[in-house]
Amino acid sequence: MHPLERARAARDWSRPDFASMLRELGQARGTHVGTGKDGVLRWEAGRRPDKATQVLIAELLGIPKAAVRTREWPGWLALDPLQQPVSYRWDAPGAIQALHELTGSDVEINRRDFTRITGTTLTASLLAWLTADPAAAGQLTRGQRIGEASVTHIERLVRDLRQADDNDGGGRLIEEASSSRRLVLNILKNRSYSDAHGKRLHAAAADLARMHAWATFDLNDQCDDKAFNAALHAAHASSDPALGAHVLAFWSIAAHNCGRPADAEAMVAAALAAARRTSTARVEAMLLSRRARARAHQRDSTCWNDLGRSAELLAASEGTSGDDPEWVYWFDHSELLGATASTHLDMEQPARAEQVFAEAAALFPADRTRTQALFLVRQANAQLRQNDVERACATADRALDLTAEISSHRSIAPLRELATQMDGHRHLPAVRDFRERVATALA
Numbered sequence: 001m002h003p004l005e006r007a008r009a010a011r012d013w014s015r016p017d018f019a020s021m022l023r024e025l026g027q028a029r030g031t032h033v034g035t036g037k038d039g040v041l042r043w044e045a046g047r048r049p050d051k052a053t054q055v056l057i058a059e060l061l062g063i064p065k066a067a068v069r070t071r072e073w074p075g076w077l078a079l080d081p082l083q084q085p086v087s088y089r090w091d092a093p094g095a096i097q098a099l100h101e102l103t104g105s106d107v108e109i110n111r112r113d114f115t116r117i118t119g120t121t122l123t124a125s126l127l128a129w130l131t132a133d134p135a136a137a138g139q140l141t142r143g144q145r146i147g148e149a150s151v152t153h154i155e156r157l158v159r160d161l162r163q164a165d166d167n168d169g170g171g172r173l174i175e176e177a178s179s180s181r182r183l184v185l186n187i188l189k190n191r192s193y194s195d196a197h198g199k200r201l202h203a204a205a206a207d208l209a210r211m212h213a214w215a216t217f218d219l220n221d222q223c224d225d226k227a228f229n230a231a232l233h234a235a236h237a238s239s240d241p242a243l244g245a246h247v248l249a250f251w252s253i254a255a256h257n258c259g260r261p262a263d264a265e266a267m268v269a270a271a272l273a274a275a276r277r278t279s280t281a282r283v284e285a286m287l288l289s290r291r292a293r294a295r296a297h298q299r300d301s302t303c304w305n306d307l308g309r310s311a312e313l314l315a316a317s318e319g320t321s322g323d324d325p326e327w328v329y330w331f332d333h334s335e336l337l338g339a340t341a342s343t344h345l346d347m348e349q350p351a352r353a354e355q356v357f358a359e360a361a362a363l364f365p366a367d368r369t370r371t372q373a374l375f376l377v378r379q380a381n382a383q384l385r386q387n388d389v390e391r392a393c394a395t396a397d398r399a400l401d402l403t404a405e406i407s408s409h410r411s412i413a414p415l416r417e418l419a420t421q422m423d424g425h426r427h428l429p430a431v432r433d434f435r436e437r438v439a440t441a442l443a
Contacts, residue, residue: 003077174215206234245271
């Protein structure tokens with residue numbers, strides 16, 4: 001979503017509304033603005049308004065006019081006061097408040113509800129997470145005291161949901177993760193528990209909020225900063241820096257896939273700073289692979305250094321998996337190969353990407369349905385870039401077979417893009433068949 005569209009949505013202004021108010025403001029300021037709703041649409045599609053009009057837009061939105069002079073369009077729109085994130089304390093009450101604010105927008109996600117945490121605001125938030133001293137989860141006196149059996153049950157539920165995401169995708173996960181998070185939040189707010197149990201409950205809430213954010217990305221191609229931020233606060237209240245790094249790793253994936261690679265790199269840099277010397281080699285290897293992806297999206301060749309170091313650490317972790325946190329189970333050699341192949345694709349090396357995707361496919365566990373489908377689409381993309389259209393169709397057909405089993409827009413959207421890219425080859429029977437299958441699947 002374009003920042004101007006997001007600013008309009010935050011105020012519930014239509015394009016005609018916005019154009020009319022802008023013309024009225026221009027008339028009052030002695031600046032002619034002749035745009036209508038189509039002009040607003042063109043701005044949101046990538047056209048740049050002139051500086052005088054930008055100054056009027058800034059005034060209409062309540063953004064300091066100096067931002068227009070110091071920042072390029074549309075970057076200064078990030079200073080929109082209606083889209084600034086709420087600041088929560090880095091302690092247990094702050095985490096509970098952040099989790100509470102998620103309630104009410106869990107299942108039906110409206111795109112205008114997304115708050116972006118980016119640039120200097122993101123940097124400040126990450127620094128606060130790294131340096132804050134969390135108080136232990138306090139005792140609450142109301143209600144019955146919760147014990148070991150209940151906490152263990154919640155942790156088992158979180159583990160099952162986490163692994164179900166591999167098979168089913170975000171569509172089936174978001175509702176269950178949200179209802180489970182509300183359950184844990186109710187316990188945190190209204191029951192009493194020991195310090196140790198409080199930390200474990202905050203850890204469960206953190207992973208459930210992360211799942212909610214991840215499912216939102218999987219379904220809507222949106223980076224839900226509000227939910228990721230709540231997850232980071234809950235992880236901090238659990239006194240587990242590695243768990244916070246886990247949240248940031250997923251946040252970074254959503255960010256770089258939503259056109260924010262610099263933010264994604266900043267997130268993983270903070271995660272690495274927190275996890276080093278406090279976690280395991282496998283966790284650090286996973287984080288390095290995530291930073292490599294963010295750097296590849298910026299065409300930064302240091303991505304190869306990160307992938308090389310990730311491979312070394314992953315090899316060193318063999319035989320020590322008992323020391324790893326349970327949530328890093330998914331990061332193995334097949335995942336690293338998939339990340340490496342995706343990086344080759346980003347760095348315009350399709351032949352090498354195709355080869356490494358094939359190596360990854362040979363190692364993928366059968367239950368990682370969504371990831372297999374996603375990497376097959378990318379492999380087909382690599383084949384198409386080499387003008388191997390027939391094989392690209394065959395590979396994409398295998399991906400389509402898998403997407404029929406899951407509810408993940410993140411796997412389907414690239415198939416639509418691939419079908420569009422094949423438009424110039426639509427006279428080929430294989431292309432016609434594939435495009436018809438995609439159209440049927442989307443319908």
